Amino acid sequence: MTCKLNSDSIIFTIKYNSEGVLLTPxxxxxxxxxxxxxxxxxxLNFDYTPLNITSIQRGVVLVYKGxxxxxxxxxxxLSNGLKNFVRPLVxxxxxxxxxxxTKNNPNRSKIYKRDNHTCVYCGSTKNxxxxxxxxxxxxxxxxxxxxxxxxxxxxxxxxxxxxxxxxMVLSHKPYKPDYVSAYxxxxxxxxxx
Numbered sequence: 795m796t797c798k799l800n801s802d803s804i805i806f807t808i809k810y811n812s813e814g815v816l817l818t819p820x821x822x823x824x825x826x827x828x829x830x831x832x833x834x835x836x837x838l839n840f841d842y843t844p845l846n847i848t849s850i851q852r853g854v855v856l857v858y859k860g861x862x863x864x865x866x867x868x869x870x871x872l873s874n875g876l877k878n879f880v881r882p883l884v885x886x887x888x889x890x891x892x893x894x895x896t897k898n899n900p901n902r903s904k905i906y907k908r909d910n911h912t913c914v915y916c917g918s919t920k921n922x923x924x925x926x927x928x929x930x931x932x933x934x935x936x937x938x939x940x941x942x943x944x945x946x947x948x949x950x951x952x953x954x955x956x957x958x959x960x961x962m963v964l965s966h967k968p969y970k971p972d973y974v975s976a977y978x979x980x981x982x983x984x985x986x987x
Contacts, residue, residue, distance in 0.1 A: 833849070833850040833881075834847050834848065834849065834850065835847070835848050835849070835850050835852070835853030835882050835883065835884070835885055836883065836884045836885070837853070837856075837862070837885055837886075837887065838865065838884065838885065838886040838887065839886075839887055839890060839891055840886065840887055840888065840889060840890040840891070841890065842886060845887070845891060845893065850872075850881065850882070853882045853885050854872070854879060854880075854882065856885060856887070857880070857882060857885060860888070861887060861888060861889070862885040862886060862887050862888060863885065863886055863888060864880060864882045864884070864885055865884040865885060865886050866882070866883040866884040867880050867881060867882050867883060868881035868882070868883050898970070898971070900936065900937065900938045900941055902924060904971075905924055905938075905941050905942070905943055906922065906943050908938075908943075908968075908969075908971055909942060909943035909966075911943065912943065912965075913943060913944050913945040913948055914942045914943055914944060914964050914965045914966065914968075915944060915945070915948040915952070915957075915962050915963070915964065915965070916945060916947075916948050917965065918945040918947075918948075920945060921945050921946040921947070922943055922944070922945055922946075923943075923944055923945070923946055923949050924941055924942070924943065924944070925941070925942050925943070925944035925948070925949045925952065926940055926941060927939075927940050927941075927942060927956065927957060927964070927968060928940055928956060929954050929955070929956070931954055932954075932956075937970075938968060938969065938970035938971070939968050939969065939970060940968065941968060942964065942968050948962065
């Protein structure tokens with residue numbers, strides 16, 4: 795069996811292995827499944843609000859079962875050698891899904907993600923910690939607007955002072971991200987549009 799993966803399409807060709815035994819379609823399907831699981835599809839609710847990012851396999855299944863429609867498709871189709879399939883980038887569900895958003899409380903991974911895993915003082919990406927802009931000893935709280943990503947050295951240098959007192963400049967002002975940007979990063983999915 796040979797598997798050719800390029801930017802245009804995914805093509806599978808069945809061949810006999812060295813012992814002359816034909817490889818089973820089940821094995822081919824599993825390999826195909828692993829390759830297409832690497833890509834993602836943005837799922838929109840009926841009213842075009844973002845719900846989730848799912849695998850391309852799940853996106854194709856939703857479309858072909860008639861539960862979703864393709865809003866944006868990739869220019870290169872999925873191909874298994876027998877048939878070409880549309881490669882969705884963004885799909886919209888055909889029925890509205892009620893869901894409850896959880897509170898968007900800050901935690902370490904969300905703060906790192908918001909600050910792009912870089913220190914807001916020096917731009918370093920090593921030895922990252924959380925820093926309170928207004929120190930906790932001075933009434934600073936654990937809120938989105940008071941927490942930033944900092945490297946250990948800048949955090950140590952700032953100490954129990956505000957950035958102005960320590961003569962340190964923030965690269966950007968801390969903010970509370972909206973629901974979509976806090977939980978989904980679909981910029982890479984929409985890159986090809």
